[in-house]
Amino acid sequence: MSNVVFVLNGPNLNLLGFREPTIYGNDTLDDIAGMLEDRARDLGLEIDMRQSNHEGHLVDWLHEAHFAQAKAVLLNAAAYTHTSVAILDAIKSIKVPVIEVHISDPVMREPFRHISYVEMGAVATVKGMGARGYVVALEKAAAL
Numbered sequence: 001m002s003n004v005v006f007v008l009n010g011p012n013l014n015l016l017g018f019r020e021p022t023i024y025g026n027d028t029l030d031d032i033a034g035m036l037e038d039r040a041r042d043l044g045l046e047i048d049m050r051q052s053n054h055e056g057h058l059v060d061w062l063h064e065a066h067f068a069q070a071k072a073v074l075l076n077a078a079a080y081t082h083t084s085v086a087i088l089d090a091i092k093s094i095k096v097p098v099i100e101v102h103i104s105d106p107v108m109r110e111p112f113r114h115i116s117y118v119e120m121g122a123v124a125t126v127k128g129m130g131a132r133g134y135v136v137a138l139e140k141a142a143a144l
């Protein structure tokens with residue numbers, strides 16, 4: 001197993017900092033990457049952070065995490081969380097543990113956000129903690 005943690009981000013998360021700040025806050029994805037890099041250094045881990053607006057990229061990257069023998073995947077699949085059986089199947093197809101991350105708490109929002117396909121395959125979920133939730137998820141990954 002390597003010390004690399006993949007951090008995979010789904011659609012519209014490239015617009016963090018600008019996108020609905022009352023829900024998602026003011027931190028950009030680059031700010032989150034910086035926080036993760038700082039914490040990862042202390043934990044002896046490496047971060048491989050990616051974002052895509054395309055479902056298949058997330059599936060491909062989950063497979064890549066498997067072949068790279070990553071320590072864990074932190075996955076914020078964004079809206080695909082609530083729709084994607086393909087992402088759930090990918091999570092179930094690999095040995096690498098996946099930790100689900102959400103900036104907001106989808107269960108406190110519209111009913112269509114209450115189902116999470118990612119949760120059905122993930123070893124843990126961190127939600128509703130804002131951008132800091134990514135760091136909390138990294139600490140959980142370090143403890144696996």
Ligand code: DQA
Nearest residue numbers: 076078079102103104106113
């Ligand atoms: C999100 C929550 C999802 O419901 C939403 O579609 C997102 C972001 C979050 O981080 O809070 O795009 O995953």
